[in-house]
Amino acid sequence: MAHLDALERAESIAEIGASLQATLGSLGFDTYSYVHVRPPLGKRIRSFVPPSSQDGRVVHEFLATFPDAWVEHYILQGYGDVDPTFQAAMGTILPFSWRDLGGRNDLSSGQRRVFDEARDFGLSMGATIPIHGPESGLSTLNVSASGGHEKEFEENYQAGRQDLLWVAVQTHEAFLRLSEDAPEQGRVRLTDRERDCLLWTARGKTAWEVGQILAISEETVLFHLKNGTRKLGVFSKHHAVVKAVMQGHIIP
Amino acid sequence: MAHLDALERAESIAEIGASLQATLGSLGFDTYSYVHVRPPLGKRIRSFVPPSSQDGRVVHEFLATFPDAWVEHYILQGYGDVDPTFQAAMGTILPFSWRDLGGRNDLSSGQRRVFDEARDFGLSMGATIPIHGPESGLSTLNVSASGGHEKEFEENYQAGRQDLLWVAVQTHEAFLRLSEDAPEQGRVRLTDRERDCLLWTARGKTAWEVGQILAISEETVLFHLKNGTRKLGVFSKHHAVVKAVMQGHIIP
DNA sequence: ACGGCATCCCCCCATTTCTGGGGGGATGTT
DNA sequence: AACATCCCCCCAGAAATGGGGGGATGCCGT
Numbered sequence: 001m002a003h004l005d006a007l008e009r010a011e012s013i014a015e016i017g018a019s020l021q022a023t024l025g026s027l028g029f030d031t032y033s034y035v036h037v038r039p040p041l042g043k044r045i046r047s048f049v050p051p052s053s054q055d056g057r058v059v060h061e062f063l064a065t066f067p068d069a070w071v072e073h074y075i076l077q078g079y080g081d082v083d084p085t086f087q088a089a090m091g092t093i094l095p096f097s098w099r100d101l102g103g104r105n106d107l108s109s110g111q112r113r114v115f116d117e118a119r120d121f122g123l124s125m126g127a128t129i130p131i132h133g134p135e136s137g138l139s140t141l142n143v144s145a146s147g148g149h150e151k152e153f154e155e156n157y158q159a160g161r162q163d164l165l166w167v168a169v170q171t172h173e174a175f176l177r178l179s180e181d182a183p184e185q186g187r188v189r190l191t192d193r194e195r196d197c198l199l200w201t202a203r204g205k206t207a208w209e210v211g212q213i214l215a216i217s218e219e220t221v222l223f224h225l226k227n228g229t230r231k232l233g234v235f236s237k238h239h240a241v242v243k244a245v246m247q248g249h250i251i252p
Numbered sequence: 253m254a255h256l257d258a259l260e261r262a263e264s265i266a267e268i269g270a271s272l273q274a275t276l277g278s279l280g281f282d283t284y285s286y287v288h289v290r291p292p293l294g295k296r297i298r299s300f301v302p303p304s305s306q307d308g309r310v311v312h313e314f315l316a317t318f319p320d321a322w323v324e325h326y327i328l329q330g331y332g333d334v335d336p337t338f339q340a341a342m343g344t345i346l347p348f349s350w351r352d353l354g355g356r357n358d359l360s361s362g363q364r365r366v367f368d369e370a371r372d373f374g375l376s377m378g379a380t381i382p383i384h385g386p387e388s389g390l391s392t393l394n395v396s397a398s399g400g401h402e403k404e405f406e407e408n409y410q411a412g413r414q415d416l417l418w419v420a421v422q423t424h425e426a427f428l429r430l431s432e433d434a435p436e437q438g439r440v441r442l443t444d445r446e447r448d449c450l451l452w453t454a455r456g457k458t459a460w461e462v463g464q465i466l467a468i469s470e471e472t473v474l475f476h477l478k479n480g481t482r483k484l485g486v487f488s489k490h491h492a493v494v495k496a497v498m499q500g501h502i503i504p
Numbered sequence: 505a506c507g508g509c510a511t512c513c514c515c516c517c518a519t520t521t522c523t524g525g526g527g528g529g530a531t532g533t534t
Numbered sequence: 535a536a537c538a539t540c541c542c543c544c545c546a547g548a549a550a551t552g553g554g555g556g557g558a559t560g561c562c563g564t
Binding site: 092093094131132133162163165166169172173192201202203204206234235236237238239241242243245246247248249251252 | 334338339342343344345346383384385390414415417418421424425453454455456458486487488489490491493494495497498504
């Protein structure tokens with residue numbers, strides 16, 4: 001796993017790609033795709049602006065050596081919402097081989113089509129490593145081998161699972177580190193009280209109730225909520241509690 | 253990593269514990285705690301009840317060889333909401349050593365107290381492996397070594413990071429597999445409109461704004477929000493949006 | 505073809521809560 | 535002394551809550 005150091009220190013998306021190629025190659029997988037889904041975290045807009053078609057949509061980011069034609073087809077068809085590997089990745093944190101998908105829960109016709117069409121592009125044997133990130137993000141690292149027999153691939157996968165997971169985690173971190181064009185302005189610092197108030201608000205309590213819980217007055221709760229909301233750069237408690245949860249300040 | 257097979261096949265919490273003890277021991281860590289946090293999916297309580305004991309609080313499930321007195325103290329004090337290792341775990345998917353927490357972002361006094369008191373119980377050197385599960389669940393595997401020097405521990409940790417991650421993931425899966433008394437029952441069915449309204453509310457829009465976005469009247473938005481809030485078993489939009497996010501109905 | 509059912513849309517009301525400003529003062533720490 | 539944090543209070547206008555009342559589509563099974 002010598003290539004991993006490079007992954008940790010990668011300074012561009014391209015370097016991540018090269019590092020992945022080398023690392024995964026040494027594990028016996030010759031193509032891969034890394035998919036990153038990220039909810040677009042709030043811009044600070046007070047005056048109402050009607051959102052454009054794209055605004056607010058989940059962002060899919062690709063980094064892949066899968067056949068270009070397939071990737072293009074995939075995006076064009078909006079397979080991201082159907083892809084059975086993605087569906088499965090949402091439900092587990094363990095790597096899995098694509099072979100294991102057919103048997104367990106039957107695939108819908110749409111899902112089967114994704115698989116069938118992938119096979120036409122030479123992607124028949126593969127495995128997916130799900131990465132559930134903070135802020136409810138989900139990424140998958142998909143690896144595939146174009147040549148060889150299935151038995152060989154499965155042995156390769158079984159032997160390499162642990163390494164694959166580590167690679168996936170490192171990739172996710174490297175990717176996050178680099179794609180932070182809007183790096184959240186570095187997670188704001190909330191005071192203990194602001195956290196407390198947001199926490200209990202997220203748990204459905206009114207300001208008065210939070211006051212009772214924390215043994216302070218409703219006014220003070222409102223005061224802390226106002227400050228916390230402002231720090232988070234939003235304009236309502238609804239948005240503030242969601243953002244506080246997404247940024248990991250509180251666990252509701 | 254011979255003990256891992258046992259972890260994958262464990263059929264009781266106790267077996268997980270034994271397997272962890274053995275595996276982590278071989279990596280040089282003599283105590284551990286595994287904490288599984290699960291937001292308490294809905295009790296329907298309207299009348300205000302002071303949440304002195306468990307009500308509304310995140311459910312922490314423990315499996316640990318940490319000193320009993322410490323665990324008890326931890327739970328009693330509700331440290332789960334403050335614990336800096338937990339705060340940090342919420343923000344990353346990489347394992348980290350407790351040593352790295354002090355420097356980066358200064359701890360609040362409440363957080364520092366958790367650390368100081370932990371040290372009094374013999375927990376000074378340690379590392380945390382965060383596991384972000386599906387449905388926004390978070391678990392941490394905390395390992396510690398009571399004897400030895402700090403330098404030695406850090407070397408141990410650096411060398412074992414990859415193994416620790418794998419152990420943590422396997423533990424999480426084993427734990428989930430066994431503690432699946434209530435796997436999916438909480439998830440309600442929302443209509444498209446209810447989802448839409450909750451989504452844009454979670455993004456900080458008022459009911460009127462959501463109406464503009466969806467091209468329906470504010471009244472209708474309120475209507476859908478009322479229904480969605482009721483379906484989710486809560487009594488305010490704050491709680492509803494948080495819950496909708498946690499249950500994966502919407503991605504803000 | 506019919507009723508039941510879910511979904512979606514609109515409107516009204518009284519009451520409570522939140523928002524976003526302002527003004528204080530009390531602790532601590534740096 | 536400056537600073538952050540925490541606590542309390544006031545106000546006016548906006549928004550949410552929790553009820554009620556309609557009607558409009560479809561889709562289902564009988």
